[in-house]
Structure formats: C-alpha cells, structure tokens
Amino acid sequence: MSTVLSPAAPAAPDLARSAQQVLHEVFGYGRFRGEQRQIIEHVCAGGDALVLMPTGGGKSLCYQVPAIARHRAGLGVAVVVSPLIALMHDQVGALAELGVAAAFLNSTLDADEARRVERELLAGTLTLLYAAPERILTPRFLAMLESLHERGLLSLFAIDEAHCVSQWGHDFREEYLGLSALHERFPAVPRLALTATADDHTRADIVQRLQLQAARLFVASFDRPNIRYTIVEKDEPRKQLLRFLRDEHEGDAGIVYCQSRKRVEETAAWLAAEGLTALPYHAGLDADVRRRHQDRFLREDGIVMVATIAFGMGIDKPDVRFVAHLDLPKNIESYYQETGRAGRDGLPADAWMAYGLADVVNQRRMIDEGDAGEEFKRLQRAKLDALLALAEAHDCRRVRLLAYFGQSYGSSTGLPGSNAPPRGAATEGSLGARCGNCDSCLNPPATWDATEAARKALSCIYRFRQQGDAGLGPRSFGVVHLIDVLRGKATDKVAQFGHERLSTFGIGADVSEAQWRLVLRQLIALGHVRTEGEFNTLALNESAREVLRGGVPVTLRMPSEARARAKAARVRGGAGKPPPLPLDDPGLLCFAELKRWRAEVARAHNLPAYVVFHDATLAEMARERPASLDALAAIGGVGAKKLEAYGSEILRVLAAAG
Numbered sequence: 001m002s003t004v005l006s007p008a009a010p011a012a013p014d015l016a017r018s019a020q021q022v023l024h025e026v027f028g029y030g031r032f033r034g035e036q037r038q039i040i041e042h043v044c045a046g047g048d049a050l051v052l053m054p055t056g057g058g059k060s061l062c063y064q065v066p067a068i069a070r071h072r073a074g075l076g077v078a079v080v081v082s083p084l085i086a087l088m089h090d091q092v093g094a095l096a097e098l099g100v101a102a103a104f105l106n107s108t109l110d111a112d113e114a115r116r117v118e119r120e121l122l123a124g125t126l127t128l129l130y131a132a133p134e135r136i137l138t139p140r141f142l143a144m145l146e147s148l149h150e151r152g153l154l155s156l157f158a159i160d161e162a163h164c165v166s167q168w169g170h171d172f173r174e175e176y177l178g179l180s181a182l183h184e185r186f187p188a189v190p191r192l193a194l195t196a197t198a199d200d201h202t203r204a205d206i207v208q209r210l211q212l213q214a215a216r217l218f219v220a221s222f223d224r225p226n227i228r229y230t231i232v233e234k235d236e237p238r239k240q241l242l243r244f245l246r247d248e249h250e251g252d253a254g255i256v257y258c259q260s261r262k263r264v265e266e267t268a269a270w271l272a273a274e275g276l277t278a279l280p281y282h283a284g285l286d287a288d289v290r291r292r293h294q295d296r297f298l299r300e301d302g303i304v305m306v307a308t309i310a311f312g313m314g315i316d317k318p319d320v321r322f323v324a325h326l327d328l329p330k331n332i333e334s335y336y337q338e339t340g341r342a343g344r345d346g347l348p349a350d351a352w353m354a355y356g357l358a359d360v361v362n363q364r365r366m367i368d369e370g371d372a373g374e375e376f377k378r379l380q381r382a383k384l385d386a387l388l389a390l391a392e393a394h395d396c397r398r399v400r401l402l403a404y405f406g407q408s409y410g411s412s413t414g415l416p417g418s419n420a421p422p423r424g425a426a427t428e429g430s431l432g433a434r435c436g437n438c439d440s441c442l443n444p445p446a447t448w449d450a451t452e453a454a455r456k457a458l459s460c461i462y463r464f465r466q467q468g469d470a471g472l473g474p475r476s477f478g479v480v481h482l483i484d485v486l487r488g489k490a491t492d493k494v495a496q497f498g499h500e501r502l503s504t505f506g507i508g509a510d511v512s513e514a515q516w517r518l519v520l521r522q523l524i525a526l527g528h529v530r531t532e533g534e535f536n537t538l539a540l541n542e543s544a545r546e547v548l549r550g551g552v553p554v555t556l557r558m559p560s561e562a563r564a565r566a567k568a569a570r571v572r573g574g575a576g577k578p579p580p581l582p583l584d585d586p587g588l589l590c591f592a593e594l595k596r597w598r599a600e601v602a603r604a605h606n607l608p609a610y611v612v613f614h615d616a617t618l619a620e621m622a623r624e625r626p627a628s629l630d631a632l633a634a635i636g637g638v639g640a641k642k643l644e645a646y647g648s649e650i651l652r653v654l655a656a657a658g
C-alpha cells in the first residue's frame with residue numbers, strides 16, 4: 001500500500017522499555033512472569049507468536065502490554081479476536097478500571113452503541129478492541145481495518161482461544177477458519193495466537209490454519225504448582241464433599257462438577273440445605289436463571305457453583321479456590337481443563353475428586369453404548385484408561401498429569417515446543433519424582449499385594465458361569481453378591497442359588513469389603529472384568545486368563561478414606577498444608593476488612609470484586625500494611641489509576657483495621 005503514513009517505527013529497545021513501564025504503571029506488577037517478557041518483547045518488535053500457556057499463566061498480559069506500549073508509540077489499536085462474550089465484557093471492564101481505552105463489538109450492543117464504538121475505532125483513540133470472529137470477517141469491519149491500516153493505526157492482532165480453529169479440539173468454531181484472511185490482507189501487522197490447549201495435534205492445526213508457520217512458538221510449563229490434587233475413594237460422596245467444603249473451604253468460592261443435570265440439582269439443593277450458598281448450573285436451566293447464577297458467582301464472595309461441564313468455559317474468575325468432581329471427567333484433558341479453573345490468581349487452590357466403582361462402570365458403558373465409530377470408541381477407551389491410571393496411581397499425581405502432556409515435572413518453564421516429547425512418553429525418568437503438593441506426596445498411600453485376591457475374585461466369577469451353564473441359576477452376578485460369596489456371608493441370595501457349595505465360598509474372608517471393592521474396581525478399570533446388562537453383572541474378558549494364572553501382579557492402594565480421616569487433623573495441623581492465605585490472625589482480620597470494603601466498591605460500580613482488586617493484592621496489603629500512597633503503590637496489582645481512584649480509601653481502611 002503506497003499511502004501508508006505510519007510514524008517512524010520506534011526502535012525495539014524503546015518498546016521493550018516501554019513494556020516494562022506499562023507492566024509497572026498500568027498493571028502495578030513488579031515482574032513479568034515466566035516467558036511473558038520474551039513473548040511481549042517479540043510482539044512489541046513486530047514478530048508473530050504462538051503462545052501455549054496454561055490457564056492462569058498470564059496470557060492476557062501477553063497481548064495487553066504490547067497493545068498499550070504500541071498504542072503509546074502511536075501505532076494505533078490492537079484487535080483481539082475472542083469467541084466468548086462474557087470474557088470480552090470482563091476484560092473490557094477490567095481494562096477500564098486500569099484506565100485503558102478498550103471496547104468490544106458483539107451482538108449484545110444495540111445499533112447506536114455499535115456505531116459509537118466504530119467511530120472511536122476509526123478515530124484511532126482505542127487501545128484495544130475485542131470482537132467475535134464472525135464480526136471481524138464482515139466486509140464492513142474489514143473495510144474499517146483497511147482504513148486504519150492505511151493510516152498506520154492497526155497495531156496488532158491477538159487471537160485468543162486459538163484452539164477453536166482446530167476440529168480436533170473441543171471447541172471448534174467454524175468462523176475461526178476465516179481468520180487466515182487477516183494475515184492475507186494485513187501481512188505486516190504482527191499476530192499473536194494464544195491457547196491453553198497443549199496437545200501436538202491442536203498446535204499443528206493452529207499453525208497451519210492460521211498460517212503461523214513463521215511465528216515463534218512459546219510453550220510454557222503446564223504445571224499449576226498452586227493447585228493441590230486429591231483423589232479420594234467414593235464412600236458417601238455427598239458427605240465427603242461437605243466435609244471437604246467445611247474443613248478446607250469455608251466461605252470460599254468454588255465449582256462442584258457433576259455429570260448429570262439431576263445430580264446437579266440434587267447436590268445444590270442438599271448443600272443449600274446444609275447452609276452453604278450453593279447454586280445449580282446446567283444447560284437445562286432457563287437462560288435467565290443461568291445468567292443470574294453465573295453473575296452471582298462472579299460478583300459475590302463465597303458462592304459454590306454446582307454444575308455440569310456446561311459451566312466454566314470463559315469464566316476467568318481468578319479466586320476460585322477449589323474445583324471438586326463428584327463424578328469422573330471424560331478424560332485427562334477434561335480433568336486438567338476443569339481443575340485448571342481453580343487458583344488462577346496463583347494462591348493455593350484445591351482440585352478434589354471423589355471416584356468409585358460406579359464411575360468406571362458408567363463411563364465404560366457410555367462409551368460402549370454411544371453411537372460413535374469403532375475407532376473413535378477405541379480412542380475414548382484409551383483416554384479413559386489413562387485417567388483411571390491417574391486415579392488409581394499411588395505415586396505423584398502431578399508427575400503423572402504432566403507426563404500425560406509430554407512434560408516432565410520440574411522442567412521449569414518453557415520447554416521449547418519443537419523438542420517437547422510426544423504426549424504420554426519419554427518422561428518415565430521423572431516418574432519417581434514427588435511434587436509435595438498432591439495427596440500421594442503429602443500422605444503416601446499404603447499399598448498391598450492384591451494378586452492373590454484378584455485371582456480369587458476372577459475364579460469366583462468363573463464358577464458362577466460354570467454353575468449357570470450347568471443349569472443351576474444365572475450365569476453372572478453383580479459386585480455385591482460376589483463380595484458376599486467371597487467373604488462367606490450367608491445371605492438369602494447365597495442360599496437361593498446354593499452358592500455356599502461353591503469352592504470359592506468364603507475364600508476371601510480375610511479381605512475387607514472395602515478392599516474387595518477396590519480389587520474389583522481395579523479389575524474393571526484394567527479391563528480384565530466387564531459389566532453387563534441392566535444389573536451390571538460381572539463377566540470375564542480374555543485378559544483375565546493371564547491374571548488367573550498368576551502372571552500379572554496387582555498392587556493396590558489401601559482404601560484411603562479411613563486413613564485420610566485419621567490423618568486429616570495432622571495434615572490440617574500444618575504438616576505441609578499451606579495456609580489458605582499467608583497471613584497471621586491480625587492479618588486475616590485486616591484482609592476481611594479489605595474484602596468488605598471491596599465488596600461495597602464492587603456493588604457500587606456494578607463490577608465483579610476481583611476487577612477492583614485481586615485477593616492476592618488485598619492479602620499483600622494486609623501483610624505489608626502500607627501507610628502512605630508511595631508504599632501502597634509498591635503492592636503488586638496497584639497501578640497508577642487504581643492508586644488514584646482508591647488509594648486514600650484503602651489507607652483509611654488499613655488505618656482503621658489497626
């Protein structure tokens with residue numbers, strides 16, 4: 001284009017310095033996190049980048065800082081492509097609080113509002129504009145971009161949730177495919193694509209479909225060190241959940257995931273009856289109710305959202321303190337994504353899951369009975385198996401989780417993407433490592449050699465069939481009856497079928513019922529035993545032969561619940577558990593005062609509380625007790641605009657808190 005009147009591009013070192021200043025002044029942060037600096041400098045200097053970073057890693061700053069720095073240098077507006085309306089609103093609201101000129105264009109605006117935003121856009125006064133992909137690809141919008149570009153006022157494209165371009169992933173969006181047009185029409189404008197989806201396949205799709213072959217790849221570590229992983233055996237799931245909520249998360253905000261709508265309703269009602277502020281959320285609820293519940297979750301403190309996986313995508317509330325699963329997720333990718341919604345602010349958070357035999361049975365059945373093709377089912381089964389291995393593991397959960405994504409624990413940040421090993425491979429070396437922040441590390445489970453017990457169970461299932469074939473009753477029975485027979489219990493059913501005469505009757509009396517359930521769960525999880533029909537009766541798979549012959553050793557965790565209960569007090573007493581916030585008692589009181597003040601401000605401004613200040617920022621204030629505006633400015637998260645707007649009030653609250 002011959003008419004480009006772009007101001008002389010500022011030198012890269014100037015922009016890098018400016019980026020540092022923006023971080024400090026606008027966001028109030030002292031340091032870049034992980035690879036933010038390299039990413040931001042690369043983009044400020046006009047390079048393309050693909051950023052893979054876990055949820056909470058700080059992706060937004062990677063484009064917001066360059067957008068502000070480049071705008072200050074006279075390079076115009078950054079256009080952010082985002083598929084999520086709720087997220088656009090939040091981000092624009094938060095940027096406004098920071099004094100940054102940002103706006104969005106989406107279907108929630110009426111024609112007048114949209115015109116106003118378009119006028120600001122064309123005038124070059126905006127620093128960031130958020131828009132949905134379908135909007136960006138309209139001829140009208142492209143013409144506006146053209147006009148900006150001709151005047152040197154199109155500074156950057158950021159493509160958020162870039163995995164939406166891949167059919168392989170979970171959130172494919174047709175419109176994302178059209179985004180390669182941006183590169184074709186504006187090849188000189190730097191582009192930054194960002195996603196929290198780690199797998200190789202999705203990454204390759206992004207590069208190819210968005211034409212990012214020349215972009216620099218940044219792959220952060222996918223570890224979330226502040227999240228504590230715990231997987232307990234299901235015993236009385238609701239009571240276990242309640243104990244977890246009461247003992248560890250009184251007054252905290254969090255999400256409880258359930259598989260079905262019915263279970264969501266029941267669990268929410270039950271928790272509410274127990275005195276918690278719990279709200280249901282699932283796709284079957286009225287759109288109005290859903291919006292209201294989501295709003296309350298974002299805006300109020302301490303709401304427990306009980307939800308199906310319909311909830312969560314695009315919720316970037318930073319102070320979610322726990323994610324609990326009452327049912328097994330579909331696979332490790334889902335588990336990682338869902339648990340990843342906890343602790344975005346970097347403060348300690350819990351990922352807690354209760355898991356039991358019925359989960360395994362249900363998930364297997366859902367795959368078997370689904371109408372997907374055989375190959376897809378095989379893939380789903382393999383993915384489920386990997387998740388079950390994580391749940392049954394007696395070594396470090398985090399090490400296993402990262403190994404699944406092809407990363408080894410402790411490899412710090414920034415595995416160069418191209419050298420990253422394929423998922424699930426090459427990390428055996430780190431499998432002995434321990435993170436110190438999962439249930440297995442904090443409370444190493446006792447194990448027992450269950451080889452003999454497994455053989456007894458299999459042979460009993462085999463005897464049922466033999467007897468059935470001889471015309472003496474059904475050929476197969478369910479878990480409960482099997483355990484009764486193994487333990488030699490004289491029930492009506494045993495008498496009815498003459499099972500006290502089986503050679504396997506009573507051969508397992510020395511193993512507890514809970515242990516037997518574990519043995520069976522393991523045998524089903526490993527695929528040696530399957531369940532059939534309406535009553536989930538048990539049948540042997542081919543692979544059971546080898547176990548029966550004694551050729552496959554079976555090592556199991558001891559049932560954990562009793563142990564966990566016994567040790568809970570000790571763990572809570574401080575054996576490794578970080579306090580919810582690193583504050584002493586007066587600090588906690590002061591923190592509570594600050595939160596009360598924040599809640600008032602948030603209500604008055606109609607904003608979520610975390611947009612005013614994050615918990616981490618309030619906690620640092622409560623710890624450091626700054627007594628002057630200068631001292632307050634040194635607190636992480638207090639930028640120039642917020643200092644001006646809230647500084648004196650905060651000093652007043654701090655002084656009053658003593």
Ligand code: ADP
Nearest residue numbers: 029031032033055056057058059060061318344
């Ligand atoms: P993501 O989009 O990757 O999930 P966000 O951009 O929402 O993550 O960032 C997560 C949290 O970390 C936000 O609360 C953000 O303000 C904070 N954060 C990001 N970068 C920094 C930094 N350099 N220093 C301190 N806090 C940061």
Ligand code: ZN
Nearest residue numbers: 396435438441
């Ligand atoms: Zn661990």
